[in-house]
Amino acid sequence: MTSAPFVASLRARPGTVRVGEPGASPLVIRAQLAEVWDMVRVEADAAASVLSVKERALDALDPGAGAPDEYAVTLKGAEILDESVSLSGAGVINGSTLLIERRRRRPVR
Numbered sequence: 001m002t003s004a005p006f007v008a009s010l011r012a013r014p015g016t017v018r019v020g021e022p023g024a025s026p027l028v029i030r031a032q033l034a035e036v037w038d039m040v041r042v043e044a045d046a047a048a049s050v051l052s053v054k055e056r057a058l059d060a061l062d063p064g065a066g067a068p069d070e071y072a073v074t075l076k077g078a079e080i081l082d083e084s085v086s087l088s089g090a091g092v093i094n095g096s097t098l099l100i101e102r103r104r105r106r107p108v109r
Contacts, residue, residue, distance in 0.1 A: 015040075015041075016040075016041045016042070016043050017031070017040050017041070017042045017043070017056050017057065017060050018042075018043050018044070019042060019043070019044035019045070019048045019052050019053050019056050020044055020045035020047065020048035020052065021045050023045060026043040026044060026045060026046075027042075027043070027044050027045070027046050027087060027088075027092060027093070027094050027096075028041065028042070028043055028094055028095065029041075029042050029044065029053075029087075029092060029094070029095065029096045029097065029098060030042070030096070030097040030098065031053060031054070031056075031057035031061075031097075031098045031100060032097055032098070032099050032100065033057065033058070033061040033062060033065075033100050033101075034099060034100065034101035034102075035062070035101065035102060036061055036062055038061050039061075039097075040057055040060045040061055042056070042057065042098075044087060045087075046086065046087050046088040046092075047086045047087070047088070048086065048087055049083065049084055049085065049086060049087075050073055050080050050083040050084075050085060050086075050087060050090050050092075050098070051068070051083040051084060053073075053087065053098060054068055054071065054073050054083065054098070054100055055068050057098070057100060058071065058100065061100075070102060070103055070104075071100050071101065071102055071103065072100070072101060072102075072103050073098050073099070073100055074098070074099045074101070075090060075091060075092060075096060075097075075098055075099075076091075076096075
């Protein structure tokens with residue numbers, strides 16, 4: 001069992017989403033969906049793609065969210081343009097937060 005970073009427990013839904021083959025020392029990160037103001041704890045292999053984390057997080061946080069390509073993923077305020085890159089290749093470390101938000105803003109009614 002891996003000790004989760006403190007940030008992974010803040011406002012976290014119960015349970016953990018697992019991506020890839022986490023192995024003995026998985027990355028424990030947060031995936032937060034901006035539109036629903038909710039987040040999920042993710043245990044992932046460092047070699048898993050950013051896209052796979054985004055898809056699993058969208059399924060967990062908003063099953064009717066639509067196509068994953070309508071959403072952008074940011075890390076430390078910068079968009080990850082190539083989502084096929086691995087988490088470690090994108091600079092994700094243990095305790096990081098991936099913010100998932102719509103590419104285009106929708107009007108509020």
